[in-house]
Amino acid sequence: MPAKAYPEKQVCITGVGQSAVGRPSSQSALRLTVDACLTAIADAGLSISDIDGFTTYLGYSPDGGGISPVGAPEAMLALGLQPTWIGASTEGHAHMGAIIGAIQAIASGLCRHVLIFRTVAQASARAKTWHAAVLGGGPEKGAPARGGNAWTVPFNAFSPANIYALYAQAYFAKYGATSEQLGAIAVNSRRMAALNPNAIYRNPLTIEEYLSSRMISSPLRIYDCDTHIDGSTAILLSHRDCARDLARPPIEIEAMGMAIGAFGFGWHGGDFTSMPSDRAGAMMWSRTDLKPADVDVAQIYDGFSILTLLWLESLGFCGRGEAAAFVEGGARIGLDGELPLNTSGGQLSAGRFHGYGHTYEACLQLWGRAGERQVRDARVCAVSNGGFGYGALLLKRS
Amino acid sequence: MTETSHAPSRQLPAVEKETLSFWTAGAEGRLQICRCEGCGRYLHPPLPRCPDCGGDTSPSTVSGRARVATFTVNHQPWVPGLAVPFVFAAVELVEQPELYVFTNIIGCPVDDVRIGMAVKVAFEQHGDIFLPMFQPLGAADAS
Numbered sequence: 001m002p003a004k005a006y007p008e009k010q011v012c013i014t015g016v017g018q019s020a021v022g023r024p025s026s027q028s029a030l031r032l033t034v035d036a037c038l039t040a041i042a043d044a045g046l047s048i049s050d051i052d053g054f055t056t057y058l059g060y061s062p063d064g065g066g067i068s069p070v071g072a073p074e075a076m077l078a079l080g081l082q083p084t085w086i087g088a089s090t091e092g093h094a095h096m097g098a099i100i101g102a103i104q105a106i107a108s109g110l111c112r113h114v115l116i117f118r119t120v121a122q123a124s125a126r127a128k129t130w131h132a133a134v135l136g137g138g139p140e141k142g143a144p145a146r147g148g149n150a151w152t153v154p155f156n157a158f159s160p161a162n163i164y165a166l167y168a169q170a171y172f173a174k175y176g177a178t179s180e181q182l183g184a185i186a187v188n189s190r191r192m193a194a195l196n197p198n199a200i201y202r203n204p205l206t207i208e209e210y211l212s213s214r215m216i217s218s219p220l221r222i223y224d225c226d227t228h229i230d231g232s233t234a235i236l237l238s239h240r241d242c243a244r245d246l247a248r249p250p251i252e253i254e255a256m257g258m259a260i261g262a263f264g265f266g267w268h269g270g271d272f273t274s275m276p277s278d279r280a281g282a283m284m285w286s287r288t289d290l291k292p293a294d295v296d297v298a299q300i301y302d303g304f305s306i307l308t309l310l311w312l313e314s315l316g317f318c319g320r321g322e323a324a325a326f327v328e329g330g331a332r333i334g335l336d337g338e339l340p341l342n343t344s345g346g347q348l349s350a351g352r353f354h355g356y357g358h359t360y361e362a363c364l365q366l367w368g369r370a371g372e373r374q375v376r377d378a379r380v381c382a383v384s385n386g387g388f389g390y391g392a393l394l395l396k397r398s
Numbered sequence: 399m400t401e402t403s404h405a406p407s408r409q410l411p412a413v414e415k416e417t418l419s420f421w422t423a424g425a426e427g428r429l430q431i432c433r434c435e436g437c438g439r440y441l442h443p444p445l446p447r448c449p450d451c452g453g454d455t456s457p458s459t460v461s462g463r464a465r466v467a468t469f470t471v472n473h474q475p476w477v478p479g480l481a482v483p484f485v486f487a488a489v490e491l492v493e494q495p496e497l498y499v500f501t502n503i504i505g506c507p508v509d510d511v512r513i514g515m516a517v518k519v520a521f522e523q524h525g526d527i528f529l530p531m532f533q534p535l536g537a538a539d540a541s
């Protein structure tokens with residue numbers, strides 16, 4: 001298939017929206033969802049009747065932890081949508097699976113404009129029960145740990161922090177990385193969040209404060225873990241033929257990549273210093289003539305800071321084992337650096353919009369709408385999502 | 399080698415057909431790992447089919463010896479009553495490279511755990527379920 005026929009090259013991002021962030025929010029999760037979706041539709045200059053495709057990640061979850069409190073059906077009702085194509089599933093390439101599915105639906109002609117949302121209400125859930133967000137739901141419910149949780153929760157690894165700490169420890173040991181280097185991710189995020197009015201944590205953080213902060217699961221500290229919030233993000237994708245005359249210059253999807261790794265099933269390959277995200281990065285670069293050096297700004301998944309280091313290597317911004325030295329001190333990843341990173345504050349400081357905050361911020365940067373945190377002349381942005389399943393996008397200003 | 403008294407309460411695993419022997423063979427003091435009947439590859443977590451050769455699989459007793467591949471000292475009390483700190487680890491069984499089992503390292507101070515440390519299985523009983531914990535090899539031999 002010639003590159004210009006790739007499905008992602010038929011599709012553009014034409015609008016984005018994000019609700020107010022809360023910890024917790026005074027609004028319901030469905031209200032936040034509607035806010036984000038209506039903002040995205042208006043952002044593109046479209047109306048509700050134009051939307052003929054609808055999807056979300058991950059679909060309604062009955063878990064009490066607020067991981068996914070809103071499903072496609074109720075959001076569809078509240079918005080008054082009548083989509084032709086609907087996708088809603090926990091399957092796929094984790095967070096970005098919904099976006100990649102929407103690309104395929106548009107490119108195959110099933111629909112023209114797909115609205116995608118991701119809503120979380122983990123802060124509200126934790127405000128009711130402080131341990132609501134643990135894996136497996138908590139032992140007092142009496143339910144056995146199932147699926148991937150069966151391999152970790154019985155050993156009191158109630159958080160993904162415990163699993164990614166295994167990666168951080170192995171990475172530190174193999175490559176001689178240090179807490180001071182890892183801490184540069186958290187410090188950078190907070191510096192960016194100070195410039196983002198919708199970030200949840202905007203007060204400054206020094207590397208000294210990081211190094212004396214509370215250990216959660218060694219070597220991961222409190223600032224290495226993302227922040228539970230209530231909030232919703234919406235992304236609007238359109239066929240390129242329908243994108244030209246809308247309110248904003250369409251953002252081109254130059255390339256995409258995806259991988260899964262059976263990681264959440266308890267299956268781990270390698271030596272805990274790399275992830276199947278390597279395959280998502282390789283796939284993305286195989287579908288474009290652009291190179292890592294062409295990227296002006298990057299929004300790289302930071303559910304935990306160590307994931308950002310591993311993704312930096314998966315996406316080819318650093319060689320294997322070099323990411324910690326790359327970010328040390330923060331100069332290279334600051335707004336004036338060679339690779340401005342997680343310019344919204346990421347999930348560590350802006351809040352856990354669960355992948356969709358990264359794509360949202362990428363669009364703001366490419367449209368030149370990022371306010372005080374705008375990267376000068378940002379034309380190409382790399383986005384990656386995921387720690388259990390993996391998705392990557394290379395976005396380009398038209 | 400089985401710890402039966404004062405085992406703390408835990409959220410126990412759902413026992414499925416393919417995982418039954420892993421969670422219960424500790425009753426006989428054995429660690430059983432799913433193994434391909436065709437090529438001999440060990441598979442953990444257990445699978446009904448070998449991804450290498452397509453062979454059928456069945457539980458097979460292993461030595462219970464391993465090395466700490468990586469670990470973390472958990473300090474966060476995630477749920478009410480959780481005793482901290484404790485060590486959560488991936489141990490690599492000696493039978494095969496990258497044959498990892500998630501576990502807790504017990505029987506030594508948390509600060510003594512190191513990557514590469516030799517360990518041996520020690521079961522913790524919860525009714526019919528025997529969770530495979532691992533402890534430093536020297537301590538296991540002495541007990």
Ligand SMILES: [Zn+2]
Nearest residue numbers: 434437448451
């Ligand atoms: Zn086999």
